[in-house]
Amino acid sequence: MMDIHTTNALRLLQVADEFRASLAGEFSSVHGISVNEFLLMLHLKQATAHRLSRVDLAKRMHVSASTITRMVAPMEKIGLVGRDVDARDARLVFVVATPAGQEKLSDALATFAKRAGYLFADRWEEDELGQLSQMLHRMTARKADMLA
Amino acid sequence: MMDIHTTNALRLLQVADEFRASLAGEFSSVHGISVNEFLLMLHLKQATAHRLSRVDLAKRMHVSASTITRMVAPMEKIGLVGRDVDARDARLVFVVATPAGQEKLSDALATFAKRAGYLFADRWEEDELGQLSQMLHRMTARKADMLA
DNA sequence: GCAATATGCTTGCATATGCAATTATTTTGC
DNA sequence: GCAAAATAATTGCATATGCAAGCATATTGC
Numbered sequence: 277m278m279d280i281h282t283t284n285a286l287r288l289l290q291v292a293d294e295f296r297a298s299l300a301g302e303f304s305s306v307h308g309i310s311v312n313e314f315l316l317m318l319h320l321k322q323a324t325a326h327r328l329s330r331v332d333l334a335k336r337m338h339v340s341a342s343t344i345t346r347m348v349a350p351m352e353k354i355g356l357v358g359r360d361v362d363a364r365d366a367r368l369v370f371v372v373a374t375p376a377g378q379e380k381l382s383d384a385l386a387t388f389a390k391r392a393g394y395l396f397a398d399r400w401e402e403d404e405l406g407q408l409s410q411m412l413h414r415m416t417a418r419k420a421d422m423l424a
Numbered sequence: 425m426m427d428i429h430t431t432n433a434l435r436l437l438q439v440a441d442e443f444r445a446s447l448a449g450e451f452s453s454v455h456g457i458s459v460n461e462f463l464l465m466l467h468l469k470q471a472t473a474h475r476l477s478r479v480d481l482a483k484r485m486h487v488s489a490s491t492i493t494r495m496v497a498p499m500e501k502i503g504l505v506g507r508d509v510d511a512r513d514a515r516l517v518f519v520v521a522t523p524a525g526q527e528k529l530s531d532a533l534a535t536f537a538k539r540a541g542y543l544f545a546d547r548w549e550e551d552e553l554g555q556l557s558q559m560l561h562r563m564t565a566r567k568a569d570m571l572a
Numbered sequence: 573g574c575a576a577t578a579t580g581c582t583t584g585c586a587t588a589t590g591c592a593a594t595t596a597t598t599t600t601g602c
Numbered sequence: 603g604c605a606a607a608a609t610a611a612t613t614g615c616a617t618a619t620g621c622a623a624g625c626a627t628a629t630t631g632c
Contacts (some may be wrong), residue, residue, distance in 0.1 A: 347589095
């Protein structure tokens with residue numbers, strides 16, 4: 277009824293929505309953070325200097341810059357992240373994780389890993405997991421686009 | 425640094441967010457609907473009687489029942505969907521697509537298919553597409569859970 | 573048959589998010 | 603070197619969404 281590309285894209289959205297919904301409840305009750313707050317801190321950890329501007333965060337998370345501004349404000353207030361200004365460009369305000377934020381991320385990553393395990397609960401082969409990893413990697417937008 | 429399950433789950437969310445963001449703009453400007461409105465109409469089309477209660481829609485879309493109520497109201501107003509009451513249970517109000525809604529869905533599906541094609545633009549083999557399809561299918565929650 | 577419980581839907585309130593406009597700063601073109 | 607354009611961040615306004623409470627209708631237990 278639909279071509280294979282359409283079917284795959286629909287299944288991708290379906291699985292992602294399911295997984296995100298299953299995460300949301302546990303993240304909120306156990307760690308007191310949202311999935312997006314978790315992903316924001318993960319992006320900080322993975323960034324080269326462990327810090328990112330709001331604009332960079334917005335691009336990586338596929339949300340608007342204003343969303344980042346409003347997400348970061350309460351995270352600063354509760355001490356998960358801090359700010360770090362750039363000496364050469366006074367417009368830039370880097371977001372950095374505090375020690376408390378790093379610990380929160382570490383805890384949340386354990387929950388994430390557990391939930392991720394549920395996704396592959398029905399005996400997947402190592403080969404399959406590797407293939408899926410490569411396929412998903414190929415589906416991400418070109419890095420060049422991200423830097424633009 | 426992370427186990428393969430975690431990596432795959434993270435990539436899944438990343439790809440899905442990217443794809444959803446790329447859809448959102450074109451759906452809004454070309455078809456005047458949101459991605460979620462599109463998915464809602466798609467669920468109606470795929471339902472056995474081509475109609476679903478708000479509660480069923482909420483389960484399938486992984487959103488709250490109140491969200492469905494508020495999504496459907498403007499869609500009714502602009503004539504994309506109508507309502508269909510159940511003779512035996514006066515609490516039930518089925519959502520059904522109007523002819524206009526079906527045409528809108530058909531148009532949007534063409535856009536969706538085009539965007540889905542971009543996801544697999546770099547020469548994927550038929551085998552790979554089939555494997556991905558099966559893998560994503562295995563990752564969806566059990567149907568039994570959905571009906572509960 | 574009726575009270576207690578469950579179910580489907582809606583609504584009040586709080587939070588989350590995007591877009592466009594605004595401000596502050598930097599970069600570019602000449 | 604300076605005006606124009608670009609960039610980073612914020613804010614006002616509108617929309618989107620979840621949770622809990624409320625209402626109407628069905629179902630259950632006795």
